[in-house]
Each structure stands twice: as structure tokens, then as C-alpha cells.
Amino acid sequence: MATDRRTLLADTAIAVLADTGMRGLTHRAVDRAAQLPPGTTSAYYRTRQALLTALVRRLVALDQEELEEAGAHTPVPRTAEELTAGIAALVGARLTGDGRRRSLARYACAVESAHHPELREILLPRENQGRRLVRAFLAAQGVADPDDRTVTLLTCVDGLVFDRLVHGGSVQDEEIRGLVAAALR
Numbered sequence: 001m002a003t004d005r006r007t008l009l010a011d012t013a014i015a016v017l018a019d020t021g022m023r024g025l026t027h028r029a030v031d032r033a034a035q036l037p038p039g040t041t042s043a044y045y046r047t048r049q050a051l052l053t054a055l056v057r058r059l060v061a062l063d064q065e066e067l068e069e070a071g072a073h074t075p076v077p078r079t080a081e082e083l084t085a086g087i088a089a090l091v092g093a094r095l096t097g098d099g100r101r102r103s104l105a106r107y108a109c110a111v112e113s114a115h116h117p118e119l120r121e122i123l124l125p126r127e128n129q130g131r132r133l134v135r136a137f138l139a140a141q142g143v144a145d146p147d148d149r150t151v152t153l154l155t156c157v158d159g160l161v162f163d164r165l166v167h168g169g170s171v172q173d174e175e176i177r178g179l180v181a182a183a184l185r
Contacts, residue, residue: 135150
């Protein structure tokens with residue numbers, strides 16, 4: 001749960017965006033969803049752009065926390081199957097519950113960032129423990145240029161998540177296994 005008003009409003013804005021899309025993200029909609037008096041959101045985030053920027057910053061912070069936490073308790077995978085299982089767990093989390101909402105909001109913001117470079121800058125992929133684990137695994141397997149392969153693998157995984165959010169269904173372990181195998185070639 002949010003610890004302060006700004007965080008509460010940003011968290012609520014993520015949920016509103018995920019549930020209603022970019023056009024539904026308004027100050028009033030956030031006020032209603034947060035069960036706050038009308039005008040509260042605009043008092044904290046005067047413009048829609050300020051609200052959207054706060055939402056994107058909070059979204060990135062939540063994603064980074066999730067990836068750091070997941071990676072903190074996970075050793076570097078020793079086998080392709082271990083890496084596949086780790087990625088499958090992340091994908092499952094991104095397609096269900098709050099993870100699904102954040103994923104929907106993230107992709108809506110990614111599209112919006114094509115028109116707002118300041119958002120694109122916030123959304124740039126960041127270093128985190130999950131990314132470090134993938135890179136360390138690929139390096140241990142002797143993959144040439146593990147940095148580039150890590151980016152490619154995670155981008156492909158991201159594409160699978162996007163596809164399933166749009167078209168429904170789940171990501172199968174075989175799909176992830178195939179991506180991991182391609183990264184190892």
C-alpha cells in the first residue's frame with residue numbers, strides 16, 4: 001500500500017491506466033479510484049503530463065523492486081532449464097494480478113513515449129539483479145557478447161508478454177526454452 005499521497009495517486013493512476021487505457025487516465029478518474037475528494041490528484045499533479053510522468057516513474061520503481069527482489073534470492077542459473085524456469089516465473093507474474101496491470105500500463109506508456117521523449121528516457125531498460133543473472137548465465141556458458149544477447153533475450157521475452165496481453169493465452173515453457181536456446185547459439 002502506498003505510504004504517502006503522491007505514491008497512492010501514482011499507484012492508483014497505474015491501475016486506472018491499466019483498466020481504462022490512456023484516454024481513461026484523467027485526474028478525476030484517479031480521484032474516484034483512490035476514493036479521494038475531487039481535485040486531489042490535480043493538487044498534487046497539476047497537469048496530465050505531470051500525472052503521467054509520476055505514473056511512469058512509479059511503474060519503473062515497482063518493476064525494479066520486483067526484479068531486484070526476485071534476483072536477490074536466486075543464484076546464477078547453472079543450466080538452460082534453470083534459466084527457463086526463472087524467466088517463466090517472471091513471465092507468469094507479468095501476466096497475472098498486479099503484474100498484469102503493471103504490464104498493461106507499461107505498454108501503454110511505451111506507446112505514449114513515442115510522442116513524449118521525457119517518458120522514453122524514464123522507461124529505458126535499467127540494470128537490475130534479474131538482468132545481471134541472465135548476463136552471468138550467458139557469460140558462464142561462453143556466449144560471445146553476453147551483454148547484447150541478454151538484451152535480445154529479454155526483449156524477446158518482453159515481446160511474448162506483450163503478445164499474450166493483447167491476444168490472450170499464456171507463454172509456454174517451450175517458447176521460453178526456444179528463446180534461451182537461441183541466446184546460447
